[in-house]
Amino acid sequence: MDWLNALIQGILLGGLYALFAAGLSLIFGVMRLVNIAHGDLIVLAAYMGLTTTIVLGVHPFVAMLLVIPAMALFGYVLQRGILNQTLGDDLLPPLLVTFGLSVIIQNALLEVYTADPQKMDAGALETASVSVGGLSLGILPLMTFGIAVVIIAGLQFIFYRTALGRAFRAVSDNQDIAQLMGLNRRHVFGLAMALALAVTAIAGILLGIRTSFDPSIGGGRLIFGFEAVIIGGLGNLWGTLAGGVILGAAQTLGAKIDPGWQLLAGHIVFLFILAIRPNGLFPRISG
Amino acid sequence: MPEPILNIDRLDAYYGDFQALYGVEMTVQEGEVLAIIGSNGAGKSTLLRSISGLMDNDADQIRYRSEPIGRLRADQIAKKGIALVPEGRQLFPSLSVEENLVIGGQVGRKGPWSLDKVFKLFPVLEERRSVASTSLSGGQQQMVAISRALMSNPDLILFDEISLGLAPVIIKSIYDALPGIVGEGMSAVIVEQDITKALSVSSRVYCLQEGRVSLTGLSDAVSREEISRAYFGVEQ
Helix, strand or coil: HHHHHHHHHHHHHHHHHHHHHHHHHHHHHHCCCCCCCHHHHHHHHHHHHHHHHHHHHCCCCHHHHHHHHHHHHHHHHHHHHHHHHHHCCCCCCHHHHHHHHHHHHHHHHHHHHCCCEECCCCCCHHHHHHEEEEEEEEEEEHHHEEEEEEEHHHHHHHHHHHHHHHHHHHHCCCHHHHCCCCCHHHHHHHHHHHHHHHCCCCCCHHHHHCCCCCCHHHHHHHHHHHHHHHHCHHHHHHHHHHHHHHHHHHHHCCCCCCCHHHHHHHHHHHHHHHCCCCCCCCCCCCC | CCCCCCEEEEEEEEEEEEEEEEEEEEEEECCEEEEECCCCCCHHHHHHHHHHHHCCCCCHEEEECEECCCCHHHHHEEEEEEEEEECCCCCCCCCCCHHHHHHHHCCCCCCCHHHHHHHEEEHHHHHCCEEHHHCCCCHHHHHHHHHHCCCCCCCCCEEEEECCCCHHHHHHHHHHHHHHCCCCCEEEECCCHHHHHEEEEEEEEEEEEEEEEEEEEEEECHHHHHHHHHHHHCCC
């Protein structure tokens, strides 16, 4: 029973990892940009949520309504203002620039919020649970997983059923030809980053309710996001969810064997899958 | 003479240090079909890429309906009514046949062309509307590429090597469809390797040689000798 419990907790945790990964996956899929600052943007969103809850005295889920559009707007401006200039045939400039961005965000957060760990207060929701067949499942992890499924389904819908998604795929396929179709790729990229950071806002706030955070934890979230994307297969959003679930389950099962093995078990499973299936478990499918 | 729809004035084009076009002068009249011929590397595709905004040019080097468009981006030019059917078809592999067509129509210009109308022109595309564009034959892909350009309801359509790599029977069916396309009052520029084909569908012809215009004339008036001289640059 303990093992089953650990497995289920891990699966639910995987929902959060899938949310970390979804924005990363979307950005790479549309514009071949590896965003090193992604983890720090998640932490930034958590701090924005924290400030909103404290200043306005609202619940973190209400704060989301403000943080999501704010992060989306930030994403669009960031893309049009800086990141578009780095995109080209060379993969190195966007890597370097987003690495620099990561350093800047971390230090700015340190300056404003200090290095003390913070946590968002979600009230009774944090400890509420339901009992299912002898297992006690936290409402918050269940909600996180549910949100992750809804977000992935929503992104999938946008990608394959809307004009915006068509533009994303067309620009990803061939930027020049997409331009001939009247699509300004700089604008399309801006919209992709806005969407990715809107998802990041949700991920950051859920993270900030679940655990305490400080300005330095972005790197770790980036790694989890990367691992989920790679396990699932690049460019496949449902695969990303599966990747998050596998990573989460590996971590909690590892922790069950020995608490010190939590992160290690996740990394080992990641490396194992990378070794046997270098393209991930579910490589890109076309809708 | 009426104002030409497109006026190219001393156009130079570069790929890095390499100069691909040298002082090209060209006009396209409203409603005419213009052919551009020339050997590989003569600059034909570069010329079409310049017109459609995929190359950087000076503003005044290309004028469309008297407006300088040389500096505009390709998406801005597409919205003004110039469409390119690119060499090698270049469909979007992640998009279905229908999505490839719809995205062409997304430019947002009004006109006679719609999904129904291109399906009438190429009925096979309607049967295969929901399959991935990569699963079509070369000829069908070319039909999609042409239809995708038509969906934007352009006033000027540029065809780059539409018969390249296709079977003769397919080439014939595509050229048979051409009068129905330009009959709508559209102007067209056709880049074609097959000189006989190019001359038969066009009213005027330009020959490019090493980035320069080496011959212009009425398609039914230019002689074989003139063309081979302009094409190869040697006296025969």
